[in-house]
Amino acid sequence: MSEATLERGMNAFREQMNAPVASFFSSCVNCGMCAEACLFYTETGDPKYTPIHKLEPLRRVWEQEYTLWGRLKSMLGLSKPVTDELLEEWETLIYDGCTLCGRCSMVCPVGNDISYMIRRAREGFVAAGYAPEGIKGASRRAITIGSPMGVKFPALAAQIKHVEADSGLTIPVDVEGADYMALLSSMEIMNFPEYLEALAKIFKQAGVTWTISSEAFEATNSGIQIGSSDIARELVNRVVVAAEKLKVKYVISPECGHAYTAIRWEGPNLIGRPYDFKVVHILELLDELRSAGRLKTEGTEDDRLTFHDPCQIVRKGGVLEPPRNLLNMVATNFVDMNDSREMNWCCGGGGGVSANERAEELRIKAFKRKKTQLDELNVETLVTACANCRLIIEEGLEEYRMEMPVVGLTEMIAEHLVEDEK
């Protein structure tokens, strides 16, 4: 059996050193603006959470091995080596103290994409054996069992049965030639089965032909969170094989944010070829149905409510307006948060932080950012579109004793669908 070693980690760092990384490091003017953009810094006030500082190990490899000046400094014995101790110390910065939310990348005056580099730095950490237990476990379960939460198809089949019995709808499984193949996240299967029911209801009304694959229904990708392209590739590939076998035209990413990043943006690069199908986020699809007049709703929510923009879907995925179009269809009193859309603050649990038990205390601290945003607004309900955000926000609200229902947008739409006029 092989093992993680410092040497493998160093090699992985070297592999990650491409033109963008090099130009980002050489462009950084140490202005520190990224710190103010990062919720881990703003909520702790601890300068070690300055985004660019989290990259010190990767930066050292770059400087020492890829720059002339660095080589010179190494020769003169002026530079400090990357050691196991360094990686151990930085592990908590790079895994517990970063959700890959990408907010820092938005403010950098020289355009450095810091979250891109953190994602790459994790490749080195994981190869050297420095990844949090929680995400390691999730990755193991994802590869061996098929889902990070250990959900196997029979569990999904049981949920499907329940939903079918409760609602009288059918949920198609393994239907070849359907237009859409829906993916789910374990979180949705186990904690929010309403999502499944909502899909069935909406698709029935809109006349969308769809299916779930019994071989690849799980969309979450721990490989991306732990930062291993090798693991991520295997997980993406399962979905690709299943979708191509069922010959679907589209694969629907579930609400879950990082699942969307994995399947839509990183996937083709990981497997090294374009897909035979297109990937759409469920909100994009719903908005399309809406503008085509295929989504008919009735009644409205009159609560004062707001929307939490999930980083991966909105800031990094570009799905900015669909959630608002959909919300305005069924809500009369929707207000945007300060810093909404692409500048929204992360819930604190993305990028694998929620799967990392050790990070809980820090995560709760970071949640104060969301709390402040909500306090400013004085709303009664929070809507979001990522199962992970939803869970993290529920936990955070509980911790800070704030009473507020957290609702998934897809379900909200489903609740207002016009009942079949038979």
Add this chain to the structure above:
Amino acid sequence: MADDRKKLSMTLGESLRQQGVSRRGFLKYCAATASMMALPPTMVPAIAQALEKAKRPSVIWLSFQECTGCTESLTRSHSPSVENLIFDHISLDYHHTLQVASGDAAEAAREAAMHENEGKYIVVVDGSIPLANPGYSSIAGISNLQMLEETVAGAAAVVAVGSCAAFGGLPHANPNPTGAVSVGEIVKDKPVVNVSGCPPIPTVITGVLAHFLTFGSLPELDALGRPMVFFGQSIHDRCYRRPFYDKGLFAETFDDEGARKGWCLFRLGCKGPMTYNACATAKWNQGTSWPVESGHGCLGCSEPDFWDAGGFYNALSIPDSDLTRKTGYVVGAGVALGAAAGALNRSTRAKAAAKHETVTIDDLDKKS
């Protein structure tokens, strides 16, 4: 703040040593600077001595009517040591784009830098100045003209970075709605160096600063106020496609046989023969390439009024053969080193990829 003051009063040599730069490393840097500025090797000790004693100079960077491309160019600089060192060791006290401070605090920083370094600071300007109406561009309620005049009053020298500051650039192009003028048209009583280009080559910007630090004076300038060492020869004189030009072999379209064979781009509008700049030798992006090498003719961006010089794809009317202004431009050792480092980096990365062992779930743990 007090800390900053102390830093400011340190000499460059002290500051470098505090950062762990050894005497040997420092001399290497001086040698690179000398070669970049085409100075004889005997000058190295003199440079070292001068830099060693130099105080961290204060630099105030003003941005007027511009696109920020010049700042981008500078912050993307890669040259082995010069830029890094210079920028770690000057005190960039005011820069709209890069500074954290805003509003009154920013203006206060500028004023503080001006008073504390009266007569000694360098003003870098990018962008042109509108004279038609101050409202076209103002900062903190101060018009560009006023800010330039008051900041330059106590300066030792002014560096006009980019074609906008040097010659008016795009804002000055016909019909020049804002009445844009260059820095040199306003500042008459202080030395002004034009570092033109759209954007200028980063090494050239810092080279000028290094020269100032070393000799306390500005480098020798050409008739347009540009440093001779960098602008002494035309693109055409240094172009690697020149042999084809001399043989009369020209590409006629961007995808014909000639273009594929790397023939001269003159007939496709290359302005190389009338353009003075260091692109062909210093190159761009860490010595990767330059416009003509990537298959496009030179636009002539470092020349006055290049926007109004006819279409970018119109060939100059006569092949100009009498433009060989021979000056002592020496290809910097830094450039050669840069290219070598690039090749080395590619191989480091390729080797790492070859050594990649797939990460599986069985090797997430360290066994010890």
